[in-house]
Amino acid sequence: MRAETVSTHRGGMWSWLFQRITAVLLIVCLAIHLILTHIANIGELNMENISARLANAGLTAVDIILLAAGIYHALNGLRMVLMDYWFTSRSRAFGLTIGLWVVGVVAFGYGIWALWPWIG
């Protein structure tokens, strides 16, 4: 029993659930992202065709979802790893969570600022 519960569920119920929800969002949006950037436009990426693409509201939405879900999924995953080794006590884990939320919100704000010409 113990072996099967290694590295799952311990970060809390909500973070476990959101990790799965963001995972599904990322699979769908990353597939779109990779097909457009890698397969359709390899070697031809520039500000002009990216701007043209972002003029499509749906693709701007994909980028915003990628930004938000990607940051949450990445930092929560990093949190799970760090909690296995260094942030093992409850208080340290809480400090880590707060710190990563600050990093995440700053990164999200920075990304939205870059996307602003197409959002605003």
Place this chain on the structure above:
Amino acid sequence: MSARPRETANVGAGLWKATGMWAWLLFRISGLILVFYLGAHIVAISMGQFDKLDALFTTFDNPVLVLADLALVVAVLYHALNGVRIILMDFGIGIHRHKVMFWSAMAVVVICFAVFAYVAFTFLATGKGVM
């Protein structure tokens, strides 16, 4: 598999002989690589605000970086498909068929990788995309 009941089996001793632990380790390593890539990606792409993006894209057409990009695709595909396997397990799908589930996921990784590799090597050989 051990014939002994799970309660008395020395689970830890054979842990690294199981496919699952390697799946777990690679999941973790690919995840960490992707965390740091995402950070770099957000910073780099936001340079569009400073009109530096076009020069950056030209840099990334360098063959070495095209191959590095392809390696990154491997990390993404492995992490994505192993993640799908884990979510299916959460729903109870395939919990009695662990190895079949894992190798099926890896088959999807290989098929998707073949498509991305074809595009990348076509670009390296001809300087053009496939579409």
